[in-house]
Amino acid sequence: MERRRLFATTTLGCKVNLYESEVIGQSLISDEWQQVDHSEKADLYVINTCTVTTEADRQARQTVRRLIRQNPQAKIVVTGCYAQIDPEACAAIPGVDLVLGNDRKLDLNQLLPEMSRGNLPPVMVGDLDEHVSLPSGIIDDCPGHTRAFVQVQQGCNQGCTFCIIHTARGPSRSFSVELVLRQIERLVGNGYREIVLCGVDIGSYGEGLENDDHGLAGLLREICALPGDFRIRISSIDPSYLDDGLIDVLAGEEKICRHFHLSLQSGSPVILKRMKRRYTAEQMLDRIGALSKAVTDVVYGADIMAGFPTETDAMFEDTLAMVHELQIAFPHVFSYSDRPGVPAARIPDQVPHALRKERARALKEAGDCVRDALYQRRLENAQIAEVILEQHDSQNPDWLTGRSNDYLPVVMRAEGREPGDLVRVRYHSVDGARLIAHPV
CATH class of the missing domain: 2.40.50.140 (Nucleic acid-binding proteins)
Structure with a gap:
């Protein structure tokens, strides 16, 4: 009996990539293919890349080269956001067999036979406005994780000046309610006690669905009505989506975790406008304030950027004050990245790299202070x-x-x-x- 060939997936970046890698892996497992860890020698490596920063691009190239060295005879498929944005750079790495865009990444199982016969072009990256592959089936588990990730949405319709992900992922598309519910039922049935809902812009859930009742609030109600002892965590949400209806669901459903990760970026009214965020600083404070009043003992994490072009000391102080005012205990702080191809890269008044890092450290320290005070309250209240x-x-x-x-x-x-x-x-x-x- 001929041995099954071995494949491995390597995931860089976000929770959406993690879920998609599981979809890819499960679709490849067959009488012909067996999955192994990416640290092992395999016949096929699939690298699901990220491109959120130039550092993410560098890590993607480094990972591809490392796996080629691990087995020079292996087939190498590079997919994900970096492959979508810069396929030429991926294809230029000696040893790469196929660069597959986000439009076809979930179709890899169908493409492998032709790739093995050498019948595919080295680069297959299409227009995401015309087509993107969405999962049609469901996964059984998330190996290596005690929490299961479930993607409910793809893409983003916003055009923030610092971000390239809306280009890498295409327009917002929502998965059907039926598919999401079947996926969660399968994972809960297989023993998972926490489900993390993820998407590129999860608050836009419902766009493109025929049933207008199923925005994110409607989806959450349906999920929470499922039987089983499990909890739901929302991976990240833009504060502009926190309308009263969604807040009522977040506060009223016991299965929803009392922790929310917010995509904030800045506390400066000027910087938010230059970023082309969809909310003002005043609106942000109002919506998060309403959520804090509704949800007892809520804990916040947040994406916060330090050193966006033109950010002055005073503008940075607005962001620092926001961390304390909103009680951001777990800030995910990152320095602005000089990302070619985004509008912010053309802004002339760039903040020096050393100052970006200094401000990032200050934001992390502010978050540590909020976190330490939170811990003390939890201890005092037993x-x-x-x-x-x-x-x-x-x-x-x-x-x-x-x-x-x-x-x-x-x-x-x-x-x-x-x-x-x-x-x-x-x-x-x-x-x-x-x-x-x-x-x-």
Whole structure:
């Protein structure tokens, strides 16, 4: 009997890429192909790339070259956002067999036979306005993760001046409610206790669907009505989508985690306008303030950019103040990246790189202050939380790490428990950036 050929997927970037890589992997598994870890020698490597920054581009090229060195005889397929934006750069790497755009990435299983026979062009990148491959089936699990990721939406209709992702992903498209519900039912049935909903612009969910009732709020109601002991986390949302109807659902449905990651970028009215964000600073504060009033003990993370072109010290102070005012405990801070091909790259008044890094450090420190104060409140109130255990602690295998409903990082003694278990705990003390917890 001829051995099955081995393939591996490597994922760079966002949760959407993670989900899509699982779709690709599951579609390839057959009597002919067996999936292995990307650290192993395989006959086919599929690299699902990111292009959110120039550093992401560099990491993509580095990963491709590393896998080619790992097995020079392997077939190499480069796909994802970097492949969509700069296919020539991907194809120029010696050893790459196929560069596949986001429009066809989920069709790889259908293309492999022709690729093996040498009948495909080296670059297959199409117009995302005309076509993009969306999953037609569902995945069974998310190997290596105790939380399962479910993509519900693709693409973005916005044109922020610093961002190239709307070009890499195409216009907003929503997955059918039926497909999303079937996917979640499958994952919950297979033992997952937390489902992370993800999309490129998840707040725009519903665009393109025939049923106008199914915006994000309607989808969440349907998901929360499913049977089973599981919780729902929303990966990231733009504050402009936080209307009263959505806030009512976020506050009223018990299965929805009391943690929200917000796409904020800046607290400066001037910078938000120059970024072409779809909200003003005043609107942002109003909507998040309404959410904070509605959801008890809510915890926020946020994407925040330091050093956007023309950002003055005063404008930066607006952003720093925003972290404290909105109580952003887990800011995802990144320095503005000199990204060729976006409008912001043409703005003449670029902030020096050293100053960008300095401001980024200050924003992270502000977030640490908010987080530390949050931890103290949790300890003082002797709060009980539900934690999903994720993995054994790297420093002490007798302990397990996990995340609470509101995304607080927790460490506790294993005592027979395993990753994936859901445990009720009481916070006991602080260990650096984590909370030590005891079971109750």
